[in-house]
Amino acid sequence: MIIDYTITQNGYTFSDALILDDDNTLTPEEIEAMKQARFDKWYKIITTPVDNPVFQE
């Protein structure tokens, strides 16, 4: 089972898919929570600057 979804929050758009076993027993609420958790993880990565150092020549 493939569930394509897109979440847009704070101007950031995340297009993803949940690839689940066909016989999964997840509730709709659990699936929505999975979507949000995946967005939240990506959002944190993309909005947290990891500064590469400025090398002095």
Added chain:
Amino acid sequence: MATYYWVTGAGTWSTTGNTHFATSSGGTPTANNPTTGDTVVFDTNSGIAGASYAVTVTTTNTVTTVTLANPSAGTVSFNLGANFSNTGTFTFTSGAISLSTYTLSCNIFSSTNSNTRSIAFGTGNITVTGNAATVWNMATATGFTLTGTPQVNLTYTGSTGTRIIAHSTTAGSVGEVGAVSFTFSASGDAITINNGSYIKNLIFSSGSTNTVANSTLYVYGNYTLASGMTITAGTNVTNLFSGLNQQNITTNNVTLDFPINIGGTVNPTAITGNGSTVTVTYSAAFSFPAVGSKITVANVVPAEYNGTFTVTSSSNTTLTYSSSITGTVTTFGTISLASCTVQLQDAMTMGTSRTLAFNSGTLDLNNKTFTTGIFTAITSAPHSILFGTGTINIASNNATIWSNLSTASTPFTYTGTSKINCTYSGSVGTRVITSQQQTEANALNFYITAGSDNFQINGNRGYQTIDFTGFTGTFGIVPASTGNAVIYQNLVLPAAGVATGFGANSATYGFTFGSATNSQTFTSNGYLLDTNILKQAAGSLTLVGPLTLTSSVSTGQFTFTGGTFSTGGYALNCAIFNFQNTGTKTLTLTNSTVTISGGTSSSGFSGSNTNTTYNLTGSNIVFTTSATTFFNAPIGVFPQVTMGGTGTLNIGQASASNTITTLTNTTQPCTISLLATATQLNVTNFNVNGTAGNLVTLNSTVPGTQATISKTSGQVSVNYLNIQDSKATGGAAWDAYYSTNSGNNTGWFISSNLSNFLNLFDKQ
């Protein structure tokens, strides 16, 4: 706990009734039926007089250890006729294994040597159950041949220890066709796959929570991770480069904090043709083109060698493709894997400091979000991105975060709607984007959505839209650029309030709006640009908001050579506005004030009388320089031209007339100098006035030669002028009061004092 040796050659290994097992190597067989806890050995004495033999395995017993090696003068064929398992180590030294449709199960599988040996997988598989050890050891695969669909299932489900997969580090004879697929059952232990392993599919089943060490991998097939697992961060590269199949990538929200390469290229060391085939010799490191792969040969001289071909034969150092070429190669050029296609199955996120190197082939986003630190496509090979509705996010900083250097001869292409977000939100360093060369059809959209750092755009390259909404740093063209950055759609600058200008990045080159068809927009958001702007080609450009360029004549020029340019009713400020060329163009300045802050004696607001259409209602051309500037637009009727500076405004074009409805000034003193060689300047309203002690000079550009100004009717009444070499004509009365007659004037009434009323008497 016995050890049994296979003897007397060919036979069947059954659960019971066996007649081939002895208790010593080459011994006499007795009625032994190995079972759990026993060891079975196939060795040099297992064949009759050392000859080849075949074993058909049908036992359902489980032994502990199997060692399989050739007889002294032949080959052992170990053929499964049923599922077979041993609970210890299966050591495969030499010989041939045929799995057919069955499973060979063992705790550890070991076959690392240089002997000739093979496994015909058919549709069977090897299942490895062990843990906390090197459970798969094929580190040295020299002499190994794998056929069928090589599949290894690793079924340990616990979380103890570290499993080591010591797989082949050379493609060698196992290449892409014989590459092994590894599927891990859900488990939670640590896993290490040795550096340099060549793998077909690498699959971690749903529910896996493993920690997998970062290692250099060459993956020919699908790559599937499980949501609960982790791959440690590192600098070892995962290479995706199938020449035969689409590779599907499913990350299940696992961050890939390591570099990834897609596709590859090589510089061949020799290319030879023989009429029916062409043979390419290349570095052994470039070992991936399997038979059936598509390769692109480029930049070879003579050019008859170039093109996309199917590999018909390949080894570590040569590949052969069918062709009919006989020329002598003088330049070797490059070879790339053309048929490499990588498709995302879900969003894919790399570490924010990692690099995706896109070397050749196709990256299919499949409408998903792809995130990386740096994206490079520094390649001469054809490569394409299928965006669909997907996006690419570039999260790194202080580096060239996007490099896409394809040239016209090795094109980059894309489909869908390109959207590349540059998302770094910090303030450190300089980000640089270098997109492909100036091909409108394949230019990309870039959105700089965050950051307060420095951002540079490489010039002499094409971009669709560049949008700085959300960015609050400074930006500019890469100082070493060799031309303008060409915009084919829209340019949106950062919001006003940030540092102005290009600052330290000020460059001669700026932006060209170059679309042949698009309706382009330019939103400056009040940003003061210290760079030149060129509008060219047949598309249109409309300002969205006022636009201000610097007053420097070297970096504040707006040049218009083709298509349609509209100020959109907004103010335009620049040093020079130049449309003095023969390009077909429409200039729309409706209800806009165009302020010219710089200029020279022959440039300022300068237009052509060829192929230019004007829309000028409500416009006002204002000159503010304290030096010399210039107005010349001989075809249009300009509603208003205003001298707002203290310098000199030259007006006119040789042998032509300019027409201005209202010519006026807002500063005193200043000079309005009419071109001596022009036909005449036509005005409706001449509202040029000085003040006491600050006369406005009206003269000719050539002292001693009159310049003509014409008004068809009515009366001109102006004050505080210093008039010289002026011929006033056209039917109107031309009166100047409190003014100075500096000589060589005709058609003027010039009085040094008093008002209109008092001078009525003088005029009589």
